[in-house]
Amino acid sequence: xxxxxxxxxxxxxxxxxxxxxxxxxxxxxxxxxxxxxxxxxxxxxxxxxxxxxxxxxxxxxxxxxxxxxxxxxxxxxxxxxxxxxxxxxxxxxxxxxxxxxxxxxxxxxxxxxxxxxxxxxxxxxxxxxxxxxxxxxxxxxxxxxxxxxxxxxxxxxxxxxxxxxxxxxxxxxxxxxxxxxxxxxxxxxxxxxxxxxxxxxxxxxxxxxxxxxxxxxxxxxxxxxxxxxxxxxxxxxxxxxxxxxxxxxxxxxxxxxxxxxxxxxxxxxxxxxxxxxxxxxxxxxxxxxxxxxxxxxxxxxxxxxxxxxxxxxxxxxxxxxxxxxxxxxxxxxxxxxxxxxxxxxxxxxxxxxxxxxxxxxxxxxxxxxxxxxxxxxxxxxxxxxxxxxxxxxxxxxxxxxxxxxxxxxxxxxxxxxxxxxxxxxxxxxxxxxxxxxxxxxxxxxxxxxxxxxxxxxxxxxxxxxxxxxxxxxxxxxxx
Amino acid sequence: xxxxxxxxxxxxxxxxxxxxxxxxxxxxxxxxxxxxxxxxxxxxxxxxxxxxxxxxxxxxxxxxxxxxxxxxxxxxxxxxxxxxxxxxxxxxxxxxxxxxxxxxxxxxxxxxxxxxxxxxxxxxxxxxxxxxxxxxxxxxxxxxxxxxxxxxxxxxxxxxxxxxxxxxxxxxxxxxxxxxxxxxxxxxxxxxxxxxxxxxxxxxxxxxxxxxxxxxxxxxxxxxxxxxxxxxxxxxxxxxxxxxxxxxxxxxxxxxxxxxxxxxxxxxxxxxxxxxxxxxxxxxxxxxxxxxxxxxxxxxxxxxxxxxxxxxxxxxxxxx
Numbered sequence: 001x002x003x004x005x006x007x008x009x010x011x012x013x014x015x016x017x018x019x020x021x022x023x024x025x026x027x028x029x030x031x032x033x034x035x036x037x038x039x040x041x042x043x044x045x046x047x048x049x050x051x052x053x054x055x056x057x058x059x060x061x062x063x064x065x066x067x068x069x070x071x072x073x074x075x076x077x078x079x080x081x082x083x084x085x086x087x088x089x090x091x092x093x094x095x096x097x098x099x100x101x102x103x104x105x106x107x108x109x110x111x112x113x114x115x116x117x118x119x120x121x122x123x124x125x126x127x128x129x130x131x132x133x134x135x136x137x138x139x140x141x142x143x144x145x146x147x148x149x150x151x152x153x154x155x156x157x158x159x160x161x162x163x164x165x166x167x168x169x170x171x172x173x174x175x176x177x178x179x180x181x182x183x184x185x186x187x188x189x190x191x192x193x194x195x196x197x198x199x200x201x202x203x204x205x206x207x208x209x210x211x212x213x214x215x216x217x218x219x220x221x222x223x224x225x226x227x228x229x230x231x232x233x234x235x236x237x238x239x240x241x242x243x244x245x246x247x248x249x250x251x252x253x254x255x256x257x258x259x260x261x262x263x264x265x266x267x268x269x270x271x272x273x274x275x276x277x278x279x280x281x282x283x284x285x286x287x288x289x290x291x292x293x294x295x296x297x298x299x300x301x302x303x304x305x306x307x308x309x310x311x312x313x314x315x316x317x318x319x320x321x322x323x324x325x326x327x328x329x330x331x332x333x334x335x336x337x338x339x340x341x342x343x344x345x346x347x348x349x350x351x352x353x354x355x356x357x358x359x360x361x362x363x364x365x366x367x368x369x370x371x372x373x374x375x376x377x378x379x380x381x382x383x384x385x386x387x388x389x390x391x392x393x394x395x396x397x398x399x400x401x402x403x404x405x406x407x408x409x410x411x412x413x414x415x416x417x418x419x420x421x422x423x424x425x426x427x428x429x430x431x432x433x434x435x436x437x438x439x440x441x442x443x444x445x446x447x448x449x450x451x452x453x454x455x456x457x458x459x460x461x462x463x464x465x466x467x468x469x470x471x472x473x474x475x476x477x478x479x
Numbered sequence: 480x481x482x483x484x485x486x487x488x489x490x491x492x493x494x495x496x497x498x499x500x501x502x503x504x505x506x507x508x509x510x511x512x513x514x515x516x517x518x519x520x521x522x523x524x525x526x527x528x529x530x531x532x533x534x535x536x537x538x539x540x541x542x543x544x545x546x547x548x549x550x551x552x553x554x555x556x557x558x559x560x561x562x563x564x565x566x567x568x569x570x571x572x573x574x575x576x577x578x579x580x581x582x583x584x585x586x587x588x589x590x591x592x593x594x595x596x597x598x599x600x601x602x603x604x605x606x607x608x609x610x611x612x613x614x615x616x617x618x619x620x621x622x623x624x625x626x627x628x629x630x631x632x633x634x635x636x637x638x639x640x641x642x643x644x645x646x647x648x649x650x651x652x653x654x655x656x657x658x659x660x661x662x663x664x665x666x667x668x669x670x671x672x673x674x675x676x677x678x679x680x681x682x683x684x685x686x687x688x689x690x691x692x693x694x695x696x697x698x699x700x701x702x703x704x705x706x707x708x709x710x711x712x713x714x715x716x717x718x719x720x721x722x723x724x725x726x727x728x729x730x731x732x733x734x735x736x737x738x739x740x741x742x743x744x745x746x747x748x749x750x751x752x753x754x755x756x757x758x759x760x761x762x763x764x765x766x767x768x769x770x771x772x773x774x775x776x777x778x779x780x781x782x783x784x785x786x787x788x789x790x791x792x793x794x795x796x797x798x799x
Binding site for chain 1: 636745
C-alpha cells in the first residue's frame with residue numbers, strides 16, 4: 001500500500017499546532033521553574049557567631065538593672081557593614097489599634113534609612129501557613145512576629161541569646177515568663193515583645209443595676225451576679241472554645257488555675273488529670289448554664305468582642321481590645337464599662353499572659369542577619385520600645401521590671417489595672433521549667449479551650465477530662 | 480597547474496540530504512498519528528507531571544518520613560500510619576469524612592434531580608431560574624461560607640436572632656456550630672446548597688439530550704410521566720449521574736474550605752475531615768509527615784470509588 005503525499009498545507013497547519021503546543025509547554029515549564037531558577041542573594045558579610053548565653057533559671061531575673069530609658073524613639077546608626085542589607089519583616093496586624101503598626105513601621109523605616117538597609121513589612125491575618133512556607137523554602141522573610149511559643153517552630157529559628165542578654169541587662173532582667181517561653185534547648189529563640197494580659201472587661205452600669213458596684217472579687221460571687229444578668233438577657237461572654245487561639249487558651253487557664261488546677265508538674269509530667277481540674281470544670285459547667293452566653297462554647301477570638309460591643313454581654317475575659325475600639329466607635333459602651341483583675345478561686349487569683357515574640361529565621365545570613373539583629377536590638381531597647389508599649393495602652397505589657405518607673409503605662413484610669421497585672425500574669429504551662437514541645441502543642445491546638453467546651457456543652461466534667469487526657473496522649477504519640 | 484574548481488556545493492548534497500533526512504524524520508513524526516498524538520499530549524502531560532504528579536509523589540514520600548517543619552525528612556516506614564491508627568482523631572476524621580460525603584451526596588443527588596426535572600419543563604422565567612440556580616455554585620466558596628458563618632455565628636446568628644429574639648418561636652438558640660451533631664448538619668446543609676446547582680445543571684443537560692422520539696413513543700404508548708422518567712429518561716442519564724456523583728464525591732471527600740472556614744474541624748473534632756486534619760497536623764502542629772499520611776489515607780478510598788464508578792458507567796454504556 002502506498003501512502004499518498006499529504007498536502008503541504010495540512011502538514012504546515014499540523015506543524016503549527018505542534019509547535020504552538022511545544023511553545024506553550026516550554027513556557028509553562030519556564031514559569032513553573034521560575035522560582036527555582038531565581039538566584040539567591042549572596043550573603044554580603046559573614047555573621048559573627050553569637051556568644052552563647054546561658055538562659056536564666058525560671059523565676060530569676062536575667063541581669064542587673066540598667067540605666068533609665070529615654071523617651072523618644074531614635075534609631076541609631078549601626079556599623080557601615082549593614083549597608084545594602086535587606087530585612088523582611090513578617091507578622092500580624094493590629095487592626096483594632098493601627099497606631100501600633102504606625103509606630104513599628106515608622107521606626108523600622110527610619111532605622112532602614114539611617115543604615116542604608118532595605119526593609120519590608122508583610123502583614124497577614126493567617127500567619128501560620130506563611131511561617132511554615134518561609135521555614136520550608138528558606139526564604140521570604142527574615143524576622144517573624146509570632147504569638148505562639150517558639151518551641152513549635154524551633155527548627156526554623158536562629159539563636160538570639162546575645163540580643164536577649166543585652167535587652168535583659170538594660171531592663172533589669174527579664175521576668176521569669178520570658179525565658180520560660182522563649183528559651184529552647186538553652187537558647188533564646190525569640191525576643192518577647194511583652195505580654196498580653198487577659199483581664200475582666202465588664203459593664204459596670206449593668207452590674208450597678210444589680211446592686212453591685214464593681215466586678216466581684218471571687219468566681220462564686222461573679223456567678224451569683226452573672227445568673228441575675230443572664231436572666232435579663234445580659235450573659236457573661238466567657239470563651240470556653242477551641243475555636244479561639246487567644247481567648248480559648250486564656251479563659252480556660254484563668255478558670256483552671258483559680259481552682260488549683262495546672263497543666264504540668266515541674267518535672268514535665270502531666271498534672272491536668274486532678275480533682276482541682278474537675279472542680280474547675282464543674283464550676284465552668286455551672287457558669288455556662290447559669291450565667292454564660294450559650295454560644296461561648298463555640299466562640300472565636302472576635303466573638304466576645306463583638307457581643308460586648310453590641311451591648312449583649314455583661315462581661316468578657318479579654319485584653320483591652322474591647323475598650324480601645326469602644327472609645328472610638330461605641331462611646332456608650334466605653335462609658336459604661338470598666339476593667340477588673342481576674343476573680344479569685346479557691347486557689348487564689350491568677351493572671352494569664354501570652355508572650356508574642358520576634359525571632360529571626362535561621363536562613364538569614366551575613367549582613368541581612370546583622371541587620372535583623374540590629375533592628376531588633378534597637379527597636380526593643382528601652383529608649384525606643386517604651387513608645388510602642390505606651391501606644392498599646394495596656395495591650396502589651398512589658399516583661400522587664402525597669403519599665404515599672406517609665407511612663408509606658410495606660411493613662412486611662414479604666415486601664416490602670418494593667419500595672420497591677422504585669423508582674424503577676426503567668427504563661428501557659430507555667431509550672432514547667434521551660435516550655436516544651438508538648439506544652440506548646442497544647443496551646444497551639446487550644447486543647448484546654450476544647451476541654452472546657454466539651455465540659456460545658458455536655459455537662460459531663462469527668463468524661464470531658466477523660467477525652468482530653470486521651471487527646472493529649474494521642475498528641476504525645478504523634479509529636 | 481590548474482586546479483579544478485571545487486564547486487561550492489560539492490559537499491552540499493550530503494548536508495542537504497542529512498537535513499532532509501532529519502526534516503523527514505521530524506516530518507514523519509508529525510505525520511504519523513500515533514507519534515503525533517504523543518507530541519500533542521506532551522505539553523499537557525509535562526504540566527500535569529509537574530503540578531499534579533510531582534506533589535502527589537512527594538506527598539507519598541513525605542508520608543513515610545518523620546518530616547517536621549524545618550527538619551529533615553527521615554524515612555520511618557509505616558510508622559506515621561500506625562501512629563495515626565492508634566489515635567481517636569484519625570478514626571473520627573475517617574468517619575466524619577465518609578458521613579459528610581455520603582449524606583451530602585444523597586441530598587445533592589435528590590435536589591439536583593428535582594431541579595433538573597423542574598427546569599426541563601418550559602415555564603415563564605425558566606432562563607432566569609437557571610441563572611439563579613447557578614449562583615451558589617459560582618459565588619466564591621470563601622465568600623459564601625463567610626455569609627453562612629454569619630448566619631450560624633455562635634454569638635450573633637441572624638437565624639437565632641429572628642427565631643428566638645424577634646419571633647420568640649424558640650426558647651434558646653440553635654447551636655448551629657457549637658454542638659457536634661448540629662455542626663455536622665450545618666456543614667452538610669451548606670455543602671448541599673453549594674453542590675445542588677452542579678448536579679442540577681449536569682442532569683438537565685443530560686435530560687435535554689434524551690431523544691424526543693423515545694419520549695413521544697412512551698406518551699403514545701400511554702406511559703405516565705413517572706413511568707417515562709424512570710424507564711426512559713433516568714436510564715439514559717445514568718452515565719452522567721455516575722460521572723457527576725464521582726466528581727462530587729472526590730471534591731466532597733477532600734473538602735477543605737468549607738469545614739475549615741465554618742468550624743475548623745470543631746467543636747471537639749466533630750467536623751474534622753481529611754483535609755482539615757492534614758492541615759492541623761502539618762501546619763498547626765508542624766508534623767508534615769503525619770499530615771501527608773492523613774492525606775494519603777484518602778487516596779485508596781478515592782481510587783476505589785473512581786474504579787467502581789467508571790466500571791459501572793462503562794458497563795452501562797456497553798449494555799446500551
